[in-house]
Amino acid sequence: xxxxxxxxxxxxxxxxxxxxxxxxxxxxxxxxxxxxxxxxxxxxxxxxxxxxxxxxxxxxxxxxxxxxxxxxxxxxxxxxxxxxxxxxxxxxxxxxxxxxxxxxxxxxxxxxxxxxxxxxxxxxxxxxxxxxxxxxxxxxxxxxxxxxxxxxxxxxxxxxxxxxxxxxxxxxxxxxxxxxxxxxxxxxxxxxxxxxxxxxxxxxxxxxxxxxxxxxxxxxxxxxxxxxxxxxxxxxxxxxxxxxxxxxxxxxxxxxxxxxxxxxxxxxxxxxxxxxxxxxxxxxxxxxxxxxxxxxxxxxxxxxxxxxxxxxxxxxxxxxxxxxxxxxxxxxxxxxxxxxxxxxxxxxxxxxxxxxxxxxxxxxxxxxxxxxxxxxxxxxxxxxxxxxxxxxxxxxxxxxxxxxxxxxxxxxxxxxxxxxxxxxxxxxxxxxxxxxxxxxxxxxxxxxxxxxxxxxxxxxxxxxxxxxxxxxxxxxxxxxxxxxxxxxxxxxxxxxxxxxxxxxxxxxxxxxxxxxxxxxxxxxxxxxxxxxxxxxxxxxxxxxxxxxxx
Numbered sequence: 001x002x003x004x005x006x007x008x009x010x011x012x013x014x015x016x017x018x019x020x021x022x023x024x025x026x027x028x029x030x031x032x033x034x035x036x037x038x039x040x041x042x043x044x045x046x047x048x049x050x051x052x053x054x055x056x057x058x059x060x061x062x063x064x065x066x067x068x069x070x071x072x073x074x075x076x077x078x079x080x081x082x083x084x085x086x087x088x089x090x091x092x093x094x095x096x097x098x099x100x101x102x103x104x105x106x107x108x109x110x111x112x113x114x115x116x117x118x119x120x121x122x123x124x125x126x127x128x129x130x131x132x133x134x135x136x137x138x139x140x141x142x143x144x145x146x147x148x149x150x151x152x153x154x155x156x157x158x159x160x161x162x163x164x165x166x167x168x169x170x171x172x173x174x175x176x177x178x179x180x181x182x183x184x185x186x187x188x189x190x191x192x193x194x195x196x197x198x199x200x201x202x203x204x205x206x207x208x209x210x211x212x213x214x215x216x217x218x219x220x221x222x223x224x225x226x227x228x229x230x231x232x233x234x235x236x237x238x239x240x241x242x243x244x245x246x247x248x249x250x251x252x253x254x255x256x257x258x259x260x261x262x263x264x265x266x267x268x269x270x271x272x273x274x275x276x277x278x279x280x281x282x283x284x285x286x287x288x289x290x291x292x293x294x295x296x297x298x299x300x301x302x303x304x305x306x307x308x309x310x311x312x313x314x315x316x317x318x319x320x321x322x323x324x325x326x327x328x329x330x331x332x333x334x335x336x337x338x339x340x341x342x343x344x345x346x347x348x349x350x351x352x353x354x355x356x357x358x359x360x361x362x363x364x365x366x367x368x369x370x371x372x373x374x375x376x377x378x379x380x381x382x383x384x385x386x387x388x389x390x391x392x393x394x395x396x397x398x399x400x401x402x403x404x405x406x407x408x409x410x411x412x413x414x415x416x417x418x419x420x421x422x423x424x425x426x427x428x429x430x431x432x433x434x435x436x437x438x439x440x441x442x443x444x445x446x447x448x449x450x451x452x453x454x455x456x457x458x459x460x461x462x463x464x465x466x467x468x469x470x471x472x473x474x475x476x477x478x479x480x481x482x483x484x485x486x487x488x489x490x491x492x493x494x495x496x497x498x499x500x501x502x503x504x505x506x507x508x509x510x511x512x513x514x515x516x517x518x519x520x521x522x523x524x525x526x527x528x529x530x531x532x533x534x535x536x537x538x539x540x541x542x543x544x545x546x547x548x549x550x
Contacts, residue, residue, distance in 0.1 A: 005298050009057070012297025013305025015184070016059035019288045020046070020306060021313060022186040023336060025207065025321065026329040027062035030129065030139055031070040033084060033280050035207045035321065038062050039314045040279030045270035046307030049284075050300045053266030054258040056250050057297035059288035059306050060243070060270065062280055064333075064340055065122045068129075069238050069372055070280055072142065073231050083228065086220035088275035090232035095240055095268030104244060104260035112465040113352075113360040114379035115245070116342040120360070121367025121375065126337030128368075133330040136161030136205065143368055160202035165327035168193045172335040184291070186332050193328030194320075205326045218278040236268075238372060239283045243267045246284035253293050287339065348464065351499040355386045356464050422451040422522045424515070431458060431466045451522040452477060455487040455515055462493070467500045474505040483525060485518040486511050 020042045028038020042061030049060045070084075077083040098104065128143045131150075136158020140146040146153075168189040175185035197204050222228065247263050250256075263284070271281045292302050349357065359379050366375035454473070462470065477484050486506060488494050494511065497503055503511070512518040 006301070008296025009299055009302040010305055012057055012292035012295045012302040013059075014309060015295045016046075016057070016288045016292040016297070016302060016306040017309035017313070018187050019184045019291050020059060020061045020285070021310060022184075022190050022329070022332050023063075023285075023288075024061050024310070025324065026333045026336075027064070027067035028280060029207065029326065029329055030067050030333065031062075031280055032074040032079065033070070033081065033278075036314070037278055037280045039310060040277055041271075041274045041282045042279075043307050043310040043314055044274035044277065044279050045267070045282045046303050046310065048270035048273050048307075049266040050303030050307060051266075052262075052269050053300055053303070054247070054263050055300050056247075056254050056256050056258055057289055057292045057299065057302040058243075058246060058250050058263070058284045059292050059303055060267065060282055060284045061288070062282040063242060063285050064126050064336055065118075065242050065372065066235070066239055066281055066283055068122060068125050069235060071129075071139075073235065075142070076231070080221060082219055082221035083224070085218050085275055085278065086222045087228050087231045087235065088281050089220055089272065090228060091235035091239065091281055092268050092271035092275055094232055094236035095264055095271060098236060098240055099261045099263075099265035099268060101261075104240065104264045110241075110376075110380060111356075111359065111383040112345070112463075112468065113356040114363050114376060114383060116345040117360040117363025117379060118367055118372070118376055119340050119342050120345075121364045121372075123337040123340035123342075124364075124368055126340065127334050130330040130333045130337070133205070133326045134162065134165040134334065136327065158204060160197075161204040161325065161327040164193050164197055164202065164204050164325045165331045167196065168325075168328040168331035169334060172331060181294070186335075189328055189332060190324055193325050193331075194323050197325045198323055202325075207322055207324050207326065207329070217276055220275075234372075235281060239267060239271065239281055240264050241376075243284035246286040246289060249286040250284075250289050250293070253290065254298070287336075344468075345464070348467070348500050351496065352464050353461070359383055359386070421449060422453070422519075422526055423449045424453045424455065424519070426455045426457050428457050431456065431462060431469075449482060451483045451485070451526055453485045453487060453515070453518045453522055455518075456489065456493065459489040459493070461496050467497070467502060470497075471500075471502045471505065474502070478505065483522070484510065485522055487515050487518050488513060 021039070024038035024042035025035045026038070028035045028041065031037070038061075045060040049058065070088075073087060074081075074084050077087070125143050128146050129139055132146060132153050133139050135153055137153055137156075140149060171189045171192055172185045175188055179185075179188075196202065197206070243263060244260055247258055247260065251258055267283060273279075274281065288306075292306070345352075345360065359382055362382065363375045363379040366378060474484055484506065488497075488511065490513070509521065512521070
């Protein structure tokens with residue numbers, strides 16, 4: 001490893017820690033286990049998931065979805081903290097067992113509307129739950145209980161806490177992006193909120209209760225093992241799913257392939273150790289990981305560095321942490337909840353198939369008012385049922401030639417003549433949420449070609465997952481300097497693509513309804529490229545070819 005990579009991992013780990021610290025404090029407090037439990041969870045998960053995990057900067061720790069489910073579990077256990085540690089220990093063991101199966105690889109089959117509904121639900125829950133501490137009250141366990149007590153919350157507002165919360169929220173929203181790239185706005189909010197509360201002697205609830213010193217092993221209560229096991233399975237699934245989702249984000253940025261089973265194994269190890277020392281369970285966090293990557297992190301050393309930084313902050317910063325106002329933490333979580341909401345889906349919601357909207361809304365409301373696992377399960381089941389119906393409706397008796405031999409010969413001749421600088425790629429079969437990720441990965445093998453003709457051979461409209469996958473394919477190919485042409489079956493599919501704004505990646509003369517027209521256009525453009533290369537001086541030509549192969 002060179003010095004540049006090492007320094008990038010060190011800086012990335014520091015940035016990851018500055019984002020993780022305030023969120024860990026907030027999530028730990030929200031669950032009921034305490035702020036210190038959030039810090040321990042972030043510290044151990046980063047250290048051990050980094051040591052045993054995949055070689056990418058996956059910054060881990062307590063997250064929104066895990067904190068919400070843990071808060072619910074803590075309430076269902078009657079506030080028995082020892083039973084909570086037992087559940088978290090069992091959940092971590094189930095994660096490790098899960099890593100030895102093929103289940104971690106199934107995350108790519110979760111439909112996009114299910115993910116969107118789940119994330120929107122989690123974002124709204126975070127915002128709703130933090131309205132009480134923002135106004136100076138204790139946090140309620142569920143959104144429903146918060147709604148029921150809303151009149152009481154509004155009738156007895158702690159003005160000092162509310163002012164601190166609003167000022168903190170303003171800092172989180174309006175801190176310039178240039179500054180955020182250097183120091184996260186959460187750090188500014190905590191410093192400013194703490195100084196205002198301390199300097200003006202404001203009567204606002206603070207964290208309190210954290211003491212300096214080394215760690216001690218906690219005791220666990222396994223007396224009701226059957227009930228604890230069911231809760232543990234639920235937590236294991238949530239933590240694993242979110243880690244896998246974050247892993248997808250990290251791999252798309254780093255262009256590195258990872259082993260999902262190794263990822264879940266390392267998360268399980270980190271959560272086991274955390275549960276033994278009183279830390280809450282967590283998962284890979286996409287936002288923290290992106291922050292680390294954007295500042296130079298390239299390997300899992302950044303994750304380990306992040307854990308070490310949190311360790312020192314935990315052991316020697318207790319007095320400062322105890323002064324942080326709860327309203328500031330509430331503001332941080334409200335901002336996190338807003339960031340979790342899936343705005344990408346909302347941009348195309350007017351053009352999305354009504355089946356996708358139904359699934360997204362159903363998962364959204366079930367997540368808020370019932371149960372996260374149940375919501376995701378219902379969403380996946382309904383998606384599968386609706387897709388099966390679509391396939392059944394399209395099944396007809398249609399007799400035609402198996403293959404257009406003339407066109408096949410033309411494609412073979414084209415590939416040979418152009419030395420595979422022009423390639424024709426057919427997307428055959430059904431292009432939907434289950435096949436989207438595989439198709440994207442297959443296109444990675446074609447990078448280096450100068451012209452690609454993508455033929456979507458089906459006449460079935462694309463679902464939201466396929467639309468975003470197609471956009472991702474076009475962006476990746478064009479970023480590598482590849483000229484892309486798209487061949488569609490009919491005007492209806494083109495209209496759908498236009499409405500989804502994907503055509504901004506292509507001009508009008510790059511979209512066709514006949515493959516032969518696309519081939520003619522590609523050959524014409526390729527001839528221009530050859531003439532340009534012949535005219536270039538030798539030194540400039542070498543520079544151009546090196547840039548293209550890069």
